[in-house]
Structures are given as C-alpha cells and as structure tokens.
Amino acid sequence: MTHFFFSLTLGLYGCATAAYLACLLRTSPLLTIWASRLLSAGFIAHILSTVHLASKAHHLPLTNMQESLSFFSLLIIGAFLIFERRYKVTTLGSFVTPVALVMLSVASALHGEIRQLHPILQSYWFWIHALLAFISYAAFTIAFGVSVIYLIQRHFLKTKHFGALFQKLPPLETLDEISYRCFAVGFPLLTVAIISGAIWSEKAMGSYWVWDPKQTWSLITWFIYAALLHGRLTIGWRGKRAAMLSIIGFVVLLITFFGMKHSISW
C-alpha cells in the first residue's frame, strides 16, 4: 500500500513538474490549472503514503534518509501549494517542483525498511526537533526558489532585457514578500528545532552540545538566516543581498542535511 501510494506520488509529481516547466514556455490557462491539479493530487497521494507508513511503523517516518527525504519533499510541496493559492505564482512551481521531485526520486532509490526504533530516538524531544526542523527546511527551500527567481528577474530588469520569461516571472515585490514570509516562519521554527535538539541530546547522551558536525553546521545555518532576518528588520535588507544570502543559507542547509553525520548514529 505504502509502495503503491509512493509510486503514484512519484508519477504525479513527475507529470506536475513537466507541466510546470511547460508553463515557462507556453501560456495557457488550462496548462496552469492542470499543473496545479496534478501536483495537488500527488500531494494527497504523498500524504496517504506517509500516513500509511507512519501507521505501520507507529512513529513519524523520519528515522532514515529515505523517510526524511520523502517527508522533506512533502512539506516543500505543501508549502508551495499554499503560496501558489495565495500569490498566484505558477512560475515558482517551475523552480520548486523539480527540487521536490529530485528529492523523492533519490528517496525511492534508497533502501528503506522499518526497523525497530532505536532507544535513542524514543524521546518526545527528538520528534519535536525533527518535525520543526523539516518545516523550517521546507520554508527555506521555498525562499531559495523565490530568491533564484528574484535574481533572474532583477537581472532582466537591470540589463533591460524583456523577453518572454521576464513577462512570466512574478513581480519583484511579490517575490520579496514571499521570501520574507518564509523567513518569518522558518527562522523561529529552526531556532526551536535547534533548542529541542539540544535538549534531546542532553537526554540521550548527557550533553546539550557536543560540537559534532551536524550541530556545528546547523548553527552556521541558523546564523546565516539570523543575519538575514536581522538585516531585514533593522535596515530593511531586501533585494539582491537578501536573495544571495538566502541562496547561501540554502546551500549550507543542504550540506547540513546531506553531508553531516550525527556523531550519534543509530
């Protein structure tokens, strides 16, 4: 069952991604509607797959790389669908859905099995930590997509190059607003995630902070986003600088997520 929904999700995301990319090339209201419908259908299948997996395992599916990637992409798509409804930013889909599709494809290639839950993970703090971290990651991923579009659009405006792509991309101010909202949601959640992670670490290993690579890189990520949000609130950082920093933040986030192993392994 999980496998069926998972494959269905993958198929639907694939079609939706193709449709969103086609939206960049062609103007058709029908295409826009269907892209969104396909993605929504895929999202529902994804939820069902996740719920089914969770009910089989009796815990949130966040305990190995396959589950984590799948959950990450679920949240990305969910966040995008919310923004698409609110701001009518179809073109954002052309940048965000491929990211989610790649993550899910990687997840499907990985070997995943439900194992006995390691005692170290049997703590509420772990679940709070992981869930919040993923929601904040999803918000930062959207912010990343928006920032890339911002830089492209800004480039078009500064070089006075007004092609078809320029016409399709959303206004700078809309992009700015979306990325700001992402930070406003993502940053507090990341903060709480890091704190709850530290508490979990204390419960599991007796120390709040062990300076393992994961913790260190998480802190770097946090500092980047903190700088971004601080700059925005105090002197009104926007535009190019904010977009660049958001992209750097996302790269660091990916390094943290994929590259850094916990010193606690299970």
Next chain:
Amino acid sequence: MNIIVIGLSHKTATVEIRERVAFSPNLIEQPLHELISLDDIIEGVIISTCNRVEIYATTRDIAGGIARVKRFLADHHHIPLETLEPHLYCYHSEAAIRHVFRVASSLDSMVVGEPQILGQIKTSYGYAAEYKSSGIILNRFLHKAFSVAKRVRTETRIASSAVSVAFAAVELAKKILGDLTDKTVMLIGAGEMCELAAKHFLNSGAKGVMVSNRTFERAERLAADFSGEAIRFEELFAHLHRADIVLSSTGAPHIIIGPTDVEEVIKRRRFKPMFFIDIAVPRDIDQKVDDVESAYLFTVDDLQEIVQANMAQRSLEAEKAEEIIDQEIGQFFKWLSSLEVTPTIVALRNRFDDIRRTELEKTCSGWKDLSPDAEKRLEALTTAIMNKLLHAPTTALKRAGQGGRVDLYVDALRQLFELESTLEVNEDLDLEED
C-alpha cells in the same frame, strides 16, 4: 437565414466620413426600429464607435438585404449613397461571422489587441437587446462573439502586452512593485507623455500624485488636475523618498537626480524599490542611478523597445487568434444551418401529406362500395408510400444539417416543392453551450 454585415472602419474611411455616419447612443432607438422595419431585414444591431460603424442584420435575401441596409445607412445620415459606397464593406454568411468574431477579438482594431472594442460592442448590443431589434439569431451570434473574444484573450497573449509607451511604463512598474494600489507617483517637470503616464498609473490604482516643477504655479495647476500635491522644486529631495514611481521630464540642461541622491533616498525608504522613468532629452537622471540597489531606471528608449517587441509579439499572437476563430466559426455556422433543417422537414412533410389527403379524398368520395376496411388499407398504403419517398431526402437533410452545408439543400427543396416555411427557432437545437 443569413447574417449580413455592412460597415466602415478606420481601414476604409477617414475620420471625416466616420463621424458623419456615426450613431449617437442616446438616439439609437429610432434607427434600430427603422433598420428592422426594412423589407426582408429580420433582426438588426448597430455598432458605432469612433473607429467603426457597422450594422449586423439577418435576412433571407442576401443581395436585397445588403442593398437596403446600405441605402438605409446613406439615407439616415443624409449622405449620397455614391459618396458612402466606396467606403463600405459587406459580408454575408461565413465571412460575416468571421468578421464580427475578429472585430470582437480586437484583431481588426487600429491597435490590435486593444481591449476597449469588446466593451463597445457589448454596449451597442445592449441597446439592440433593450429595444428588441435583435432576436434569437443575433443574440446568440453576439454572445458567441463575446465568448470567442474571451477565448482569444485568455488563450493568446494578444492583449497582455502594452503597445504604448505610457502603458509600457505601467506594465514595467507592476513587474517591480507588484500591486500599484498603495503606490505614489512623483511627476518632475511637465510634459505630455509624463502626464499621460501619470494618468495610466492612476487608472491602474496608484494612490496619489506629487508634482514638482521649477514654476511652482504650474506644479500647482497640474497637481490640481490629478488632485495631487504640489512640491516646490527646491524641496524635491525632501519628498522624493515618498515616491515609488518617479517620472521625470524637465527641460533642464543638466542632470537633476544623481546616484548619491538616490542612495540617500533608498536608505530612507529602507530599500523599498523605486521605479524611475526619464523621458527628458537631455536626461534628468544619471544613468548610474540604475546601479543603486533597489533603484530601477528606464529611459524612453527602453520603453520604446518594449513597445516594439510587444508589437511583434502581438502579430504572432494574432495568428493563434485566427486559428481559434476558425474553429469557432465552424461551430456557429453549424448551429445557424441546423436552424433551417427542422422547419424545412416539417414543411416538406406537410406538403406531401396535403397532396396525399386531397388525392385520397377525391378517390374515396367517388368510390361507391368502398368498405371501411378497404379505406383504412388505402390510407395505410398512401402513408407508407409517402414515408418511403420522404425517407431519403429527410435523412440527407439531417445529415447536411450536421455537416454545415445545408443552405443548398434547403433552398433547393423550397424552390422545388414551393415550400413556405417560417423560421421557428428551437433553442434546444443548440449544438453547444458557451
């Protein structure tokens, strides 16, 4: 039943001619009544805009109908027909349908894709509907034209691009600032294009206008026009940070706004983006302003380039629009043709049945020992013959109705069998709903 179109437009007539044949909307009732009381004209709609005057009508007699509408147009405006005739174009049947679909979709406009024409046709049709000069066919025809125009608008990008410099400025501003509703415009200097652009910005929802000019009285006068605020030229930089959109066109021989000024202003605005348009020659705003973060400077040349590109884009989109119209014509023409089928079949049957009855009665009344049973048989026999004879033509006619080439058959049958049929329109015949 045929649809005919008689009219003139910016393509065939100068403005002097056009204004002489224009119909005033307040006085449209009388000409509409005159139009439909013409011989053989059944329904009529008059479209009158500054770029075109057109009459849409339905008639059985194409040539006669067109001639009478032309005469009506000339007589109503007291213009000799010989003067008017060279400017008039006439279409009937499929060409008429195509023409109206193209006009409604703004493919025949002076500026292809301009959005006003659809509204103007809707208004004109509104009068015709109000004064009941349009009937079942033109009602459906125009609604179809509206839906075709809507399809063209949504499925092609024919109207999505700006083809005037002032409008291009607004579109560009939206690409930076997003929604313009809470944005403020600053006009520096005075110039026709600046004022026009300012008007466009206000129409697009901009909140307010500030006007600055070397002569404060002029600024005040212009500000009053826009119910805006006049700013003394010396105080320009004290107010500049409030403007999201700056339109400059002074006659100054030197730069008025430099990059350091803008840097200050942008900082005061906490990096909220600013949109500058420099229309002046020599320029008012230093090109380096464009390098300042969150400041976007455009010159007339940039805008002109957008307009050129959009024009080219539009002609590409127009081809797509023609394809859409081709599809829609087929559908509508089918419906129009199918209107004739049922009444013709009914008339044909009635004609045959009349003959059968008369002949049967003649025979029976002279037949002395005709048993009631035999009479019944005779009745059955003649009916069967009639049905068999009618079967093939009826089927052919119905099939022709679906194929759209029905008028030929209908006319032939009418003439061959001297049928008189009045058009009864059954709305259920609709092939499809919009």
